[in-house]
Amino acid sequence: MAPKAEPIVSVVMGSDSDLPVMEESTKILEQFAVPYELFLTSAHRSPARTTAFAKNAAQRGIKVIIVGAGAAAHLAGVIASETLLPVIGVPVDATSLKGLDALLATVQMPGGIPVATMAIGKAGARNAALFAVRILALENETMRNNLIKFVDNMAKDVAIKHENLMGIRS
Secondary structure: OOOOOOOOEEEEEOOHHHHHHHHHHHHHHHHOOOOEEEEEOOOOOOHHHHHHHHHHHOOOOOOEEEEEEEOOOOHHHHHHHOOOOOEEEEEEOOOOOOOHHHHHHHHOOOOOOOOEEOOOOHHHHHHHHHHHHHHHHOOOHHHHHHHHHHHHHHHHHHHHHHHHHHHHHO
């Protein structure tokens, strides 16, 4: 049995209730054979743990951090303030505000602390992983070629769906 590759992407969540959304990131990472880890921490409930994670991520070989959080959603920003690694935020729909609070908390970072922010929920989690793959593909030809195939397949799917639609309307 081959040893498991060391993770290069960290998928971080502010709560275990965020897992159903963040699993969309892991599905994409698995599709592209990107080794990843899951990490649970909270900007508010475990700030020392969050800081230690962010400060040590690069040393552990992490290249990109994807962060999902709901409500006040300061987790991505706190992590970004403690590392130079790219941080991608995924707002999670966790309150009566349907994720709008998380979106605003994630996207409205002060100048100097960048967080790439995706859409609310599962689509955002998928896009966060695809954005991570795009970053990693800058230095990985195999990943770049797989990304090209992925994009080509999406275009082919649209063409097939169009043909199917035209067949229905005839």
